Amino acid sequence: MSLRLALALALSGLPLGAMYALQAMGIVLVYKTSGVFNFAQGAIGMAAAYVASGLGVSLGLPAWLAVLGAVLFGGVLGVVIERFTIRPAKGALPRTIITLGWLLALQGLVGLVFGTELGRRPVSLFSPDTAVRIDALATAFGWDQLGVLVTALAVAGGLGLFFRRSPLGVAMRAVSEGADAARLLGIRVRVVTLAAWALGAGLAALAGVLVTPLLGTLDTVGLVVFTIQALAAALVGGLTSLPLTFAGGILLGMGQPVIGRLLGSPAGVNELIALAVVLGALLLRRRTGRGDSGADGLEPAPLRPLPKGRAAGIAAGAVAAALVLPVLIGGPQANFQLAGLLAWALAVLSLVLLAGVVGQVSLCQAFFMAVGAYGAGIFMSHGVSFLAALPLGALLAAAVAAVVGIPALRLRGLELAIATLSLAFAADRYFFRWTPLVGKDTVRPLPRPGFTDEVLHGVAGARAYTLLVAAVLVLCAWWVASLRRGRTGAALTALRSSTAATAAMGFSVTSLKLRGFAASGFVAGLAGVLFSGLSHIAGYAPFDFTRSISLLAYAVIAGIGSVPGAVVGGAIVTLSALSVGGGSGEIPSGDAASVVTILTGAALIAVVAGAPMGLAGLVSRLRDRVASPPPAPPPAAPPPSERTDETTEIVIVTASQSERFGPDTSQTAQVGKKGRRP
Amino acid sequence: MSLLEVRGVTVRFGGVTAVDGLSLDVHAGEIVGLIGPNGAGKTVTFNVITGLQRPGAGTVRLDGVDVTAMPPHARARLGLGRTFQIVQLYAGMTVLDNLAVAAHRFTTAGLVADALRLPSRGRSLAEAAERARAVLEFLDLSHLAAVDAGSLPVGHARLVELARALCLRPSVLLLDEPASGLDPAETDAFVRLLARIRGTIGCAMLLVEHDMSVVMPLCDHVYAMDFGRPLTDGTPDEVRAHPDVVAAYLGTVTA
Numbered sequence: 035m036s037l038r039l040a041l042a043l044a045l046s047g048l049p050l051g052a053m054y055a056l057q058a059m060g061i062v063l064v065y066k067t068s069g070v071f072n073f074a075q076g077a078i079g080m081a082a083a084y085v086a087s088g089l090g091v092s093l094g095l096p097a098w099l100a101v102l103g104a105v106l107f108g109g110v111l112g113v114v115i116e117r118f119t120i121r122p123a124k125g126a127l128p129r130t131i132i133t134l135g136w137l138l139a140l141q142g143l144v145g146l147v148f149g150t151e152l153g154r155r156p157v158s159l160f161s162p163d164t165a166v167r168i169d170a171l172a173t174a175f176g177w178d179q180l181g182v183l184v185t186a187l188a189v190a191g192g193l194g195l196f197f198r199r200s201p202l203g204v205a206m207r208a209v210s211e212g213a214d215a216a217r218l219l220g221i222r223v224r225v226v227t228l229a230a231w232a233l234g235a236g237l238a239a240l241a242g243v244l245v246t247p248l249l250g251t252l253d254t255v256g257l258v259v260f261t262i263q264a265l266a267a268a269l270v271g272g273l274t275s276l277p278l279t280f281a282g283g284i285l286l287g288m289g290q291p292v293i294g295r296l297l298g299s300p301a302g303v304n305e306l307i308a309l310a311v312v313l314g315a316l317l318l319r320r321r322t323g324r325g326d327s328g329a330d331g332l333e334p335a336p337l338r339p340l341p342k343g344r345a346a347g348i349a350a351g352a353v354a355a356a357l358v359l360p361v362l363i364g365g366p367q368a369n370f371q372l373a374g375l376l377a378w379a380l381a382v383l384s385l386v387l388l389a390g391v392v393g394q395v396s397l398c399q400a401f402f403m404a405v406g407a408y409g410a411g412i413f414m415s416h417g418v419s420f421l422a423a424l425p426l427g428a429l430l431a432a433a434v435a436a437v438v439g440i441p442a443l444r445l446r447g448l449e450l451a452i453a454t455l456s457l458a459f460a461a462d463r464y465f466f467r468w469t470p471l472v473g474k475d476t477v478r479p480l481p482r483p484g485f486t487d488e489v490l491h492g493v494a495g496a497r498a499y500t501l502l503v504a505a506v507l508v509l510c511a512w513w514v515a516s517l518r519r520g521r522t523g524a525a526l527t528a529l530r531s532s533t534a535a536t537a538a539m540g541f542s543v544t545s546l547k548l549r550g551f552a553a554s555g556f557v558a559g560l561a562g563v564l565f566s567g568l569s570h571i572a573g574y575a576p577f578d579f580t581r582s583i584s585l586l587a588y589a590v591i592a593g594i595g596s597v598p599g600a601v602v603g604g605a606i607v608t609l610s611a612l613s614v615g616g617g618s619g620e621i622p623s624g625d626a627a628s629v630v631t632i633l634t635g636a637a638l639i640a641v642v643a644g645a646p647m648g649l650a651g652l653v654s655r656l657r658d659r660v661a662s663p664p665p666a667p668p669p670a671a672p673p674p675s676e677r678t679d680e681t682t683e684i685v686i687v688t689a690s691q692s693e694r695f696g697p698d699t700s701q702t703a704q705v706g707k708k709g710r711r712p
Numbered sequence: 713m714s715l716l717e718v719r720g721v722t723v724r725f726g727g728v729t730a731v732d733g734l735s736l737d738v739h740a741g742e743i744v745g746l747i748g749p750n751g752a753g754k755t756v757t758f759n760v761i762t763g764l765q766r767p768g769a770g771t772v773r774l775d776g777v778d779v780t781a782m783p784p785h786a787r788a789r790l791g792l793g794r795t796f797q798i799v800q801l802y803a804g805m806t807v808l809d810n811l812a813v814a815a816h817r818f819t820t821a822g823l824v825a826d827a828l829r830l831p832s833r834g835r836s837l838a839e840a841a842e843r844a845r846a847v848l849e850f851l852d853l854s855h856l857a858a859v860d861a862g863s864l865p866v867g868h869a870r871l872v873e874l875a876r877a878l879c880l881r882p883s884v885l886l887l888d889e890p891a892s893g894l895d896p897a898e899t900d901a902f903v904r905l906l907a908r909i910r911g912t913i914g915c916a917m918l919l920v921e922h923d924m925s926v927v928m929p930l931c932d933h934v935y936a937m938d939f940g941r942p943l944t945d946g947t948p949d950e951v952r953a954h955p956d957v958v959a960a961y962l963g964t965v966t967a
Contacts, residue, residue, distance in 0.1 A: 509827075517826040521816045521836050528802045528813045535800035538762065539880060540788035540817040553823055 035295060042171040043291035049179040051287015052186035053245040055280040057264030059193065060237035062271060062279045066210035067230035070120060070129040071448055073455060074136040076261030078235050079242020081140045082108045083156060083252055084148045086243045090157035100157045101243050108239020109232040116231035121224075123643045127395070127447050131590065132642050134397070134583050139635030141254050141580065145628035152253055156246035159185075182244045189240065190280050197276070206230055255462075259305065259579070262459040265452055266308040269315035286311065302463030309460035313441055316449050369496035370568055376503040377565035378588075380510060384557035385589040387514050391523060392550030393530040394442055397455040399558050399585045404461070404577035406431035406559025407566035408471050411478025420482045420567065424506075428559030435555020439548045458579035466574035476574060482567035503564045510557050517553070526550060580631065587638040714739045715916050716761070716792075716884045721770030723756050723940075730756040731767070732940040736918075738884055743910055743917045745931035745948070747924075749960055753940040754920045755797070758888050761918070762794050763787050775883060789817060793882025793915075797889045799869040803862025807853070807872050810861045811844035814879035818843070847875050850912075851905070866893040870902065878913065885909075885917045891926045899923065903930055928952065936960070 057075055064072045072078075082104040090100030115136055123129045148154065160181030167174040197203040208216040209226045217223050245260070246252050263286065270282030286308065294303040364372070385399050396402075410427030414420065438457065442450050466472055482499060517523050529536045529546055537543050566572045714737035723731040731753040738744045748754050759765035761772055763784035771780045774790050782790075802810050819836035826833060848854045853875060856864070861872060870890060877885055887906075891899045903926055906917065921927050927934060927948060934951040936943040938960040944951055951957055 513827040516829060516833070517823065519837075520826045520833055521819055521821045521840070522823060522826060524805075524809060524813050524816060524840075527805060528810075531802035531804060532800040534764070534784070535796065535802065536813070537784040538788055538794050538796075538800075539814040539876070540785050541813075542783070542785045549823060 035292075038171055039295075040292050042168075042173040043295055044288040045168070045171065045173060045175075047287040047289070047291045048284065049182045049248055049287070050245070050290075051284040052183050053241045053248070053260075053283075054263040054267040054287050055283025056186050056189065056237050056241035056244075057260065058267035058271065058279045058283050059190070059276050060234035060241070061264055061268045062273055062276060063206075063230050063237070064234035065268075065273055067206055068116070068120070068129075068227045069126045070133065071126075071452065072133045072234060072238075073130065073261060073451075074115070074133040074140060075234070075238045075264055076242075076258045077137040077140040078108055078111055078238040079245070079260065080254060080257035081111070081144050081242075082239030083242040083246045083257060084144050084154075084254075086157040087154055087246075087252060088148065091155050097157050097159050101159055101240075104157075104243045105236050105239045108242075109236040111239075112231040112233070112235025113228055115235070116228050119639050119643055120231075127451065128642045130448055130451060131586070132639050135587065135635040135638035135642065137258060137635070138580065138583060138587065138631050138638065141258060142628040142631030142633075142635060145254050146625055146632065150254055150628065152251065154252045156252045157243065158247035159244070160247075162247070178247055182248060185240075185244060189237070190276075193276060202226070202229055255578075255580075259459045259462060262305055262308045262312070262456050265456055266311040266315070269312055269319070269452075272319070300464070301467040302460070302465075305460040305463035309456050309464075312456040313453055316445055316453055317441060319449075366496040369500040373496075373500040373503045373568055374565065376500070376507045377561050377568070380503075380507050380561035380564065381558055381585055382588050382592065383507070383510055383514060384554045384561060385585055386592075387517075387557060388550065388554035389586075389589060391514065391518050392526055392547065392554065394439075394547070394550065395447065395451050395454070395586070396438075396554070396582075397451055397586055398438065398458040398461065398579075398582050399554075400562075400577040400579070400581035401458055401461040401465070402431045402435050402555045402558035403562030403565070404466065404572075404574050405434045405471070405555075406562035407480065407572035407577070408473075408478055409559070410563040410566070411473070411480050411572040414480060415478065420480070423480075424560065424563050427563045428556045431559025431562065432552040432556035435558070436548050436552040438555075439551030442551060443544055443547055455579070455583075458582040462574075462579050466578075472574065478572040479570065480563070480566050480572045481570055499567065506560055506564060510560065514557075522546070522549065584631075584634050587634050591637050591641050715775055716918065717771075717773040718757075718761065719771045719773070721757065721760050721767045721772070723753075723760060723765060723767050730940050731760070731937075733770070734935075734937065734940075734942050735770075736935050736942075736945070738916045738918050740883075740916055741910065741914050742932045743906070743919065743930050745919045745921060745927040745934040746937065747922060747927055747934060747951070747957075748937040748943075749922065752938045752960075754922075754937065755888070756940075757937075758886065758920050762792065762886060788880060791881070791883035792886065793877035793880045793884070794886040795870070795873045795877055795888060795890060797892060799866065799873050801861040801864070801869055801873055801876070803860070805861055806857065807859050807861050807864075807875075808841065808844050808848065808857040810872060811847060811876050811879045812837075812840040814876045815840040815843035815847075817880055843879055847878050851875050851878075867895075867898045870894065871905070874905075878909070878915075882915055885915050887917060887919050887921075889921055889923075890919065891921060891923045896925075899926060902926070906930055924952070 057079065061072055061075050064070060085107045086100045086104035089095045089103050090097050093100075095103070115133070119132050119136070120129050123132055158178060160176075160178040162176045162178045164174045165177040165180045197207055205216070205221045205226045206229065208219065208221055209223055209230075213223050216226075241264075242257055242260075246257070249256060264283075267283035267286050268279055270286065271277075271279030290304045290307050293307055297303055297306075300306075381399065381403055384402070385396065388394050388396050388399075406427040408427075409430035410420075410423040413423040413426045418426065438454065441453055445453055466476065472478070483495070518527075525536060525539075525541045525546055528539070529541070529543060533543055536546075562577065563572075565576065716736075716738040718734060718736045721731055721734045722729065734753070734757055736744065736746065746754055746757065756765060760767045760770075763779070763782060763786075767780065771778055773779065774787060774792055777790060779787050779790065779792075788794075802813065805813075816836065819832075819839055821830065821833040821836035824830070825836070845854070845857070848857055851871060851874070853868075853871060856868065856872065861869070864872060870893070874887075874890070890902060890906075894902060907930060909915070910917065919927060919931065931948050933945065934948050935945040936951050936954070936957045938956075943956045943960060944954045946954075
């Protein structure tokens with residue numbers, strides 16, 4: 035590539051880079067003041083772009099008014115998100131998961147209000163006529179590109195002034211340095227946080243509105259995937275400095291066309307580059323010790339002793355009967371619906387294994403399903419039978435999951451969520467178009483057994499297949515429960531509590547985590563093969579990033595760490611699809627899909643903000659209440675100056691312990707220094 | 713040949729030399745103390761031996777095997793047990809389960825055994841629980857078996873951590889300031905317990921400690937260090953009387 039071409043390409047990426055920068059600055063702003071990573075940033079921009087299009091194109095308002103309205107809409111949306119959903123929740127990761135709920139809800143809402151069909155015209159402030167021609171590089175800029183660039187620069191400059199001069203801007207900087215210290219200085223942290231969200235969402239909206247004419251299309255997916263670029267730019271800026279973030283966005287925008295050309299411009303190369311940047315920046319951050327040691331993994335569900343003996347037997351029998359009955363009496367349709375439900379239950383189970391047992395979070399679980407399905411397709415194209423391709427495809431998914439687990443050795447919690455979500459985005463744009471995996475037509479035939487039988491003998495094949503899916507689910511559920519109570523489960527549980535102590539007991543932390551990821555990927559892969567087998571085709575459509583996010587949502591809603599919860603989660607997927615006419619667990623389309631997405635998002639927000647342990651947690655709390663009378667309300671913690679109760683208790687403990695060590699313990703045990711907790 | 717052999721270990725952080733050419737030996741059945749005032753480099757030395765810190769120079773040998781480059785878990789498998797200065801029990805798990813994690817070093821059941829419920833799985837769990845119970849019994853801690861380890865007061869937590877390390881059947885036990893956070897009576901009891909462990913189990917121990925009341929009655933041999941450098945070593949009485957040690961602990965009187 036000639037230098038001239040490289041320069042021209044880099045310049046052509048400038049306007050898009052400016053948009054990455056705007057989005058990323060919004061993310062960093064919110065992250066710095068509230069510690070929450072707003073994954074809905076792209077979705078807010080998408081919603082704002084639709085609002086602008088609605089105002090400008092449908093209602094015929096002038097373009098500048100439509101844009102202004104859309105940006106205001108974004109700001110108000112930010113306020114609503116913070117005030118009513120983020121604030122009631124506790125902890126950085128749960129709050130970040132709430133923004134995923136908003137991502138889904140916004141996607142669904144926009145689809146419902148504006149329709150999901152393509153071809154909607156975006157509002158454009160600037161005309162695409164050529165404004166500047168640079169003959170030396172044989173390139174030209176349109177007014178639209180130039181206008182976007184100048185607007186972004188003006189906004190960035192304005193933000194700089196805002197943070198230096200205005201009282202609110204200075205207060206925001208103070209809060210981002212330390213909320214408690216700011217509070218002591220009399221800054222109203224809540225108001226400042228709210229303002230930061232309004233500003234961050236406003237930036238998202240502005241970027242969304244400005245970028246749509248450049249991209250040329252307006253749809254509910256593209257601008258959400260755009261989030262990956264903002265994540266990359268924000269991470270280049272180190273998640274702290276807004277000027278660096280701006281530079282990161284510009285740099286990313288200019289670099290992508292150049293690197294993309296060098297790689298042969300495959301589809302989705304920009305997302306691939308962004309993924310590489312995200313992973314590289316996250317790992318570098320860890321290495322240099324700038325990561326957030328405070329952001330820990332998902333709140334693990336309290337490990338309850340699993341039911342044993344007769345109760346478990348009866349429960350298992352009842353579930354089995356409920357599952358088998360429709361198989362025996364139902365027609366092919368009922369069988370397929372049940373098989374779809376069971377396959378999704380298996381997918382949720384894979385996440386229960388990862389989040390509930392290993393204590394890691396994954397936002398690319400549907401990608402592992404797709405890998406399993408395509409993998410099985412590849413094996414079948416080489417003459418392997420379906421029943422052999424099923425575990426082989428799942429093993430391929432396990433291998434990919436283990437590779438994904440390698441960065442997870444260094445990352446955790448929030449960072450792992452960023453990394454896996456970026457992978458899900460990049461999968462949509464790049465890996466699902468990568469021919470070695472998906473084949474030439476992005477579908478691979480997956481002729482399951484029973485397919486020809488159905489054609490010939492009606493329901494028999496469908497029944498057999500449903501029983502196969504049920505058997506795999508039961509085996510995997512058994513495995514997860516068994517693993518959790520076994521040797522590996524003990525070590526994994528220990529690992530979540532103390533890494534150093536677990537290594538000191540002779541367990542390799544690396545091996546434990548990778549095995550956890552691989553096991554989860556294996557189960558997800560099985561789910562992917564079995565679900566795809568329903569339609570005899572391995573395709574990527576059911577496994578997009580929305581599905582990955584939904585799967586986490588279902589796992590959280592059902593209760594992370596609960597094996598029965600997985601089945602509940604799978605039932606939610608299928609029932610929600612069925613209730614709107616999707617059938618056999620297929621992805622419903624049109625308004626129905628929008629409704630399901632909205633409900634999923636809303637439920638995720640409600641559960642995280644209100645019932646962190648999910649449905650399973652609610653059920654077990656209810657069970658405890660029924661089993662035993664409600665415990666007396668715990669006494670309020672005494673103020674530090676009056677902690678006599680605790681001190682007494684410790685003295686008693688000390689004395690009894692001393693007695694155990696020998697008869698000649700002196701009486702000083704009771705008057706000695708009080709034990710203190712380290 | 714000594715069980716644990718540290719030779720010429722040097723650790724530098726930037727321009728600061730935290731440990732400078734330290735050597736020490738722990739022989740079978742011996743209790744060895746490593747003392748020094750705060751900042752002497754004791755904890756860094758400890759981390760070098762357990763594998764959390766790679767030394768810039770020098771070697772660590774465990775039972776003749778060079779473990780200098782090995783990760784912590786590999787050293788644990790070779791028989792190096794340890795406790796932590798700030799107790800690191802697995803909160804949310806019972807005391808018995810805490811011990812069972814360590815006892816699982818001697819069991820083998822993995823993911824496949826879990827999936828197929830191979831006989832090895834049940835055997836693993838039974839063996840680990842049995843070993844954990846035996847150790848609790850030995851330390852008179854059986855009454856704590858079902859207690860959540862996270863709820864223990866520090867005195868009990870230190871004992872449980874010691875019990876957990878013993879479940880590894882260590883040939884060398886490393887104790888990082890085991891008396892910190894204990895009152896004098898608890899310290900006294902702890903010292904007698906360590907003596908009893910030496911008498912019955914016979915594993916060697918390396919105590920990193922600045923509390924003289926722990927080191928003096930227990931140790932066969934004491935190494936003293938200050939500013940990262942070895943000061944002296946010998947019997948507790950010799951070391952206590954050594955002028956450099958007195959100076960390091962009490963400061964020197966400049967004439």
